[in-house]
Amino acid sequence: MILDLDIGNTLSKWRLKDAESSEIRSRGAVWTREEWRPGADIPDLDVVEAVRISSVARAAVLDETVTLLRRQVRQVFVAHSQPEALGVVNGYDEPGRLGVDRWMGALAGYQLAGGCCAVDCGSAITIDFVLPGGVHLGGFIIPGLRLMKESLKLGTRNVAIDPESEADALLEPGRRTVDAVNHGIYMAAVSAINRIYSEVCDQQGISLPMLLTGGDARVVSRGVQVPHAVWPDMVYGGLEASFPLTFAERAGKMSGAPRVPEPVSLEKIRAALAFSMLL
Numbered sequence: 162m163i164l165d166l167d168i169g170n171t172l173s174k175w176r177l178k179d180a181e182s183s184e185i186r187s188r189g190a191v192w193t194r195e196e197w198r199p200g201a202d203i204p205d206l207d208v209v210e211a212v213r214i215s216s217v218a219r220a221a222v223l224d225e226t227v228t229l230l231r232r233q234v235r236q237v238f239v240a241h242s243q244p245e246a247l248g249v250v251n252g253y254d255e256p257g258r259l260g261v262d263r264w265m266g267a268l269a270g271y272q273l274a275g276g277c278c279a280v281d282c283g284s285a286i287t288i289d290f291v292l293p294g295g296v297h298l299g300g301f302i303i304p305g306l307r308l309m310k311e312s313l314k315l316g317t318r319n320v321a322i323d324p325e326s327e328a329d330a331l332l333e334p335g336r337r338t339v340d341a342v343n344h345g346i347y348m349a350a351v352s353a354i355n356r357i358y359s360e361v362c363d364q365q366g367i368s369l370p371m372l373l374t375g376g377d378a379r380v381v382s383r384g385v386q387v388p389h390a391v392w393p394d395m396v397y398g399g400l401e402a403s404f405p406l407t408f409a410e411r412a413g414k415m416s417g418a419p420r421v422p423e424p425v426s427l428e429k430i431r432a433a434l435a436f437s438m439l440l
């Protein structure tokens with residue numbers, strides 16, 4: 162079995178992948194913290210022959226995790242942001258400073274779709290752009306839905322946005338604090354994504370397929386107007402591409418990859434942008 166770990170600022174996600182059949186056998190998530198308890202937090206390591214890790218948590222969390230895993234697992238691969246990999250050139254002035262989850266998303270998105278706009282809706286919402294030639298332009302970082310809400314300190318943090326809510330309902334003015342806050346932060350997130358996408362496509366003169374991932378991807382997806390696909394395993398896709406272990410991975414297959422969304426024409430994007438400026 163292969164254990165894939167995606168350690169974010171809020172949640173540490175894991176999945177177990179069969180090294181022979183490439184099937185995903187199980188998955189889970191625990192709050193990100195310093196110490197892992199094998200058995201309780203993560204699956205029994207006896208069956209694991211390799212681990213692949215993407216971590217943006219504090220260095221101590223990764224160090225502890227790697228130390229623990231190395232005791233029991235033969236191969237431990239830790240992803241790092243690099244100046245260039247798999248045809249993608251990192252757009253950061255200091256490539257190592259790009260969050261490795263963003264780098265994994267950019268690599269996965271590029272491998273799947275060529276150029277892409279990769280959006281990760283987690284603790285932070287990150288929006289990264291990769292052009293068809295593999296040039297990563299850099300990106301945008303805004304607080305995620307939960308962080309935005311917590312920063313207001315209005316006592317509404319425990320009332321999460323219902324992931325089943327329709328975007329239309331979330332875009333109505335709230336008549337109580339919790340709705341005003343939830344609808345406000347939702348509007349802030351989806352309008353930023355819509356606008357940033359349009360601006361960058363306009364600047365670059367190209368319409369790119371958009372891919373969404375992260376804990377809030379599904380609810381954010383409802384408010385994003387541009388055609389896009391939700392890909393919950395996008396960060397894992399970057400790990401698969403960076404450290405291919407199975408037969409399917411060596412052939413370039415990433416588990417759970419969606420169909421590439423057909424982007425709208427650049428003319429439409431530009432017309433929508435021009436229209437929103439007129440209002």
Ligand SMILES: Nc1ncnc2c1ncn2[C@@H]1O[C@H](COP(=O)(O)OP(=O)(O)O)[C@@H](O)[C@H]1O
Nearest residue numbers: 169170171172282283284285306307375376377
């Ligand atoms: N069951 C859940 N538990 C915690 N957070 C959740 C859950 N479902 C959705 N979320 C949202 O997802 C975010 C965490 O998403 P995730 O992509 O795992 O973040 P990160 O990678 O930063 O840890 C939370 O901030 C919250 O807004």
Ligand SMILES: CC(C)(COP(=O)(O)O)[C@@H](O)C(=O)NCCC(=O)O
Nearest residue numbers: 169170217258259260262283284285
């Ligand atoms: C921007 C992030 C905090 C997002 O992390 P997440 O929401 O997935 O926990 C992470 O990618 C990070 O720590 N990046 C380093 C700074 C940068 O990418 O510029």
Ligand SMILES: [K+]
Nearest residue numbers: 281283285287
């Ligand atoms: K994120």
